[in-house]
Amino acid sequence: xxxxxxxxxxxxxxxxxxxxxxxxxxxxxxxxxxxxxxxxxxxxxxxxxxxxxxxxxxxxxxxxxxxxxxxxxxxxxxxxxxxxxxxxxxxxxxxxxxxxxxxxxxxxxxxxxxxxxxxxxxxxxxxxxxxxxxxx
Numbered sequence: 001x002x003x004x005x006x007x008x009x010x011x012x013x014x015x016x017x018x019x020x021x022x023x024x025x026x027x028x029x030x031x032x033x034x035x036x037x038x039x040x041x042x043x044x045x046x047x048x049x050x051x052x053x054x055x056x057x058x059x060x061x062x063x064x065x066x067x068x069x070x071x072x073x074x075x076x077x078x079x080x081x082x083x084x085x086x087x088x089x090x091x092x093x094x095x096x097x098x099x100x101x102x103x104x105x106x107x108x109x110x111x112x113x114x115x116x117x118x119x120x121x122x123x124x125x126x127x128x129x130x131x132x133x134x135x136x
Contacts, residue, residue: 001031001035001037003072003074003108003116003118004113004114004116006029006031006037006072006073006074006108007029007074007076007108007110007112007113007116008113009029009037009039009074010027010028010029010039010074010075010076010110011027011076011083011110011113012027012039013027013028013029013039013040013041013054013058014026014027014041014054014076014077014081014083015027015041015081016039016041017041017042017043017054017081018041018042018043018044019042019044020044021044021046021048022044023079023080024042024077024078024079025041025042025077025078025080025081026041026042026053026054026055026075026076026077026087027039027040027041027054027075027076027077028040028041028053028054028055028057028058028073028074028075028076029058029073029074030055030058030059030062030070030072030073031070031071031072031073032062032067032069032070032071033069033070033071034067034069036062036067038058038059038061038062038065038067039058039061040053040054040055040056040057040058040059040060040061041054041057042054042057042077043057053089053090053092053093054075054077055073055075055089055093055096055097056092056093056096058073059096059097059100063100068100070100070101070105071105071106072105072106072107072108072118073097073105073106073107073108074108074109074110074116075087075088075089075107075108075109075110076109076110076111083110083111083112084111085111086109086110086111086116086117087109088109088124089107089124094121094124094125094128095125095128095129097121097125098121098125098128098129098130099130099131101121102121103120103121103122103128104120104121104122105120105121106118106119106120106121107119107120107121107124
């Protein structure tokens with residue numbers, strides 16, 4: 001699947017976001033090595049702590065279905081669902097990515113289907129902490 005197609009799926013996922021407190025809607029589309037796509041949106045909570053990001057929603061859905069090999073993720077987001085800039089994953093989401101992906105995992109952030117940038121996980125989480133750090 002090409003990046004433009006994955007970004008389009010992320011835009012569709014963003015429409016399902018539940019964001020009544022921040023009004024920032026975020027969508028993610030996660031591509032597995034087996035070429036399946038899992039989507040996620042942010043889901044807010046009045047207590048804030050239980051809020052879950054779109055990226056983690058996509059990862060948790062995929063992992064709960066038995067997937068553990070991923071190639072890339074597309075992320076879009078904006079106030080009231082209007083995307084005006086690239087929306088980067090938060091530190092917690094980057095850490096979850098580091099649990100399941102190597103440094104070459106691609107993270108696509110987009111303003112539109114034609115305007116996006118691709119980063120590697122290593123670029124966005126240099127010196128990251130992973131399962132390799134806790135091996136005996």
